[in-house]
Amino acid sequence: MIGRRMWLSLINSRCWRQTGPFLLAGLLWPGILAAQLAVVNTSNITLRIMAGNLTGNSQTYDAAGIRLFQGLQPDIVAIQEFKYLSNSDADIRAFVNTAFGTIFQYFRETGYAIPNGIISRYPMRQAGSWDDVEIPDRGFAWAQIDVPGPVDLYVVSVHLKASSDSSSRRATEATNLKTLIQANFPANAWIVVAGDCNTDSRSEACLSTFKTFLSDANIPDDGTASANENTNNGRNKPYDYVLPSHTLATNLVPVLIGARSYADGLVFDSRVYSPLGAVSPILSTDVSALQHMPVLKDFRISFPVTNTVTLPRPTAKTGSDRVLRWQSPSNVNWSVQASTDLKTWTNAATISATTTNCSYTLTNQGQPGRFFRVVWP
Numbered sequence: 152m153i154g155r156r157m158w159l160s161l162i163n164s165r166c167w168r169q170t171g172p173f174l175l176a177g178l179l180w181p182g183i184l185a186a187q188l189a190v191v192n193t194s195n196i197t198l199r200i201m202a203g204n205l206t207g208n209s210q211t212y213d214a215a216g217i218r219l220f221q222g223l224q225p226d227i228v229a230i231q232e233f234k235y236l237s238n239s240d241a242d243i244r245a246f247v248n249t250a251f252g253t254i255f256q257y258f259r260e261t262g263y264a265i266p267n268g269i270i271s272r273y274p275m276r277q278a279g280s281w282d283d284v285e286i287p288d289r290g291f292a293w294a295q296i297d298v299p300g301p302v303d304l305y306v307v308s309v310h311l312k313a314s315s316d317s318s319s320r321r322a323t324e325a326t327n328l329k330t331l332i333q334a335n336f337p338a339n340a341w342i343v344v345a346g347d348c349n350t351d352s353r354s355e356a357c358l359s360t361f362k363t364f365l366s367d368a369n370i371p372d373d374g375t376a377s378a379n380e381n382t383n384n385g386r387n388k389p390y391d392y393v394l395p396s397h398t399l400a401t402n403l404v405p406v407l408i409g410a411r412s413y414a415d416g417l418v419f420d421s422r423v424y425s426p427l428g429a430v431s432p433i434l435s436t437d438v439s440a441l442q443h444m445p446v447l448k449d450f451r452i453s454f455p456v457t458n459t460v461t462l463p464r465p466t467a468k469t470g471s472d473r474v475l476r477w478q479s480p481s482n483v484n485w486s487v488q489a490s491t492d493l494k495t496w497t498n499a500a501t502i503s504a505t506t507t508n509c510s511y512t513l514t515n516q517g518q519p520g521r522f523f524r525v526v527w528p
Contacts (some may be wrong), residue, residue, distance in 0.1 A: 195453040201225035204347040204443040215437040220250035222430035226272040229308035229345035233268035267292035267308040300454025309346040322356035342396035366400035371416030393448040402450040416448040473513045
């Protein structure tokens with residue numbers, strides 16, 4: 152008999168014997184000090200997606216466009232007019248490194264005079280381009296992106312036909328693109344079509360087609376008192392869009408920049424945005440020579456994460472109140488088991504460690520020769 156505190160190891164467990172009002176114990180096996188436990192928790196990220204046609208009349212990127220990417224910090228960009236310096240692989244890689252970071256991947260169309268592309272913080276499983284039969288100098292660039300969690304994201308970068316008399320051609324482009332997406336992407340996939348649609352209004356036929364399988368329900372604005380939603384340089388036409396599939400649109404969250412929040416997303420105009428210090432190194436004049444404003448939407452992505460934690464061997468105490476007590480990490484389920492012969496064990500209780508303190512009140516006080524142990528799993 153060793154009083155009311157005892158240590159008895161049984162493979163990641165403790166064992167006690169009940170004899171009337173006392174507990175007896177002896178060392179049966181060498182102690183196992185700890186075990187490794189896989190704990191599944193839910194984590195999340197905020198995914199910032201940008202439509203970015205941020206060049207001027209030269210249709211090539213310069214310092215202003217680079218600063219806009221640096222200051223707004225998107226995770227994924229559907230980029231148009233994807234040209235920089237000589238357009239060599241080395242120059243394009245240098246542009247991505249400077250504007251986004253060395254960990255970013257990119258896909259850029261080849262064989263077109265003003266190619267579209269996609270730039271991503273997360274790995275691209277595959278990427279490619281579909282021909283836009285309405286325009287010879289760019290296609291529809293697409294990528295399957297391995298965002299955190301079990302669901303991939305499919306992004307299409309678009310640059311539809313410009314000019315006010317081309318609305319019928321834009322409608323044809325939208326119809327063709329819908330057919331391509333439905334033929335090549337999984338049903339109910341997370342999809343974003345983003346970029347420069349060159350639309351004169353949100354009532355154009357191309358937008359009506361897009362809205363049959365994408366969402367334009369949350370329309371970003373510039374965050375000013377006028378809440379201007381237009382995205383061309385003159386701020387009087389809705390050229391640019393981030394259009395998620397309905398399966399992804401439910402994950403939309405406000406765009407947070409510094410202390411400001413934009414519930415439906417943000418049309419960024421450096422000429423009116425305040426405070427510019429929150430988006431350094433952007434200058435107030437950076438959009439002045441551009442034809443388009445960047446458009447941002449943020450999405451919350453939740454996913455399971457399995458962490459391995461060290462599960463210590465429980466050390467138990469009991470007192471006159473006949474309550475076994477032991478320490479445990481939180482969110483661990485323990486089994487209290489009973490035996491009369493140390494061979495056959497029956498489950499007496501399951502204790503969930505919602506805190507670090509666990510306890511079990513011993514029962515059947517008058518029954519002799521019962522052993523108790525705490526086991527995981």
